[in-house]
Amino acid sequence: MLFRVIGCMILVMVLYSCSNDDDSNLICSVEDPVEELPWLNEWVATLSEFEYIRSARYLGDDVFYNINCNPLVNYVSILYDCQGKVIGFTGDFRGQFTNDQLLWLPENSQCSFPVDR
Template sequence: MKKFTFPLLFCFILSFSCIEDQDPETICGVTDPLTNLSWLKTLQENYASDEMSEYNYIGQAIYEGQTVFYLASCCPNCNWQLITYDCSGNKIEEDHTLDDLDSKQTIWKSEDSECVFDE
């Protein structure tokens, strides 16, 4: 009986030691883009202090295989243009619409937001 106790105990301990901790998902090399990407944090602060902040929101999506962040508005009476940035904070100058973005998700909107999403 003792012959089997130590090998079983060893196998039991070994089986748990092989479990690796999973790193949290990273976006653009960080776990929280709004906090860790200074350029995005600055855009969010500016958007939050805008006089029509209740209509502003920031999203994250995939555009042409790359993670992007976009500034948008749900203002029903406004004419606005989609502004999109890459992970480095470079503005993407190509013409595109929200329909061109995949895997869209809202990552910030004001506390008094008027925007309603189907997410």
């Protein structure tokens, strides 16, 4: 009897731990951060055709930063967390990024170098 109870408990735990959901593609626990994170959507609306946004993992957390490809502009990229809080200057942390990827690029982008679309 004890083995049946233990067997049932193990079966229940295995079934509940299995999931078809693949969370590995989520950024900040959402599928489309630009649309689902209000602060990020507002930020995107302010960017020019010379800017784009990248996402990365920093110390296990998702982060965002912008790149400006205008050769006439000297800029400093700021690193943001999922809530839109400033972490610091991107250059201070970029060497520790993993899963660094393009998140948003304007349709009228003027960036002529190859980017991972």
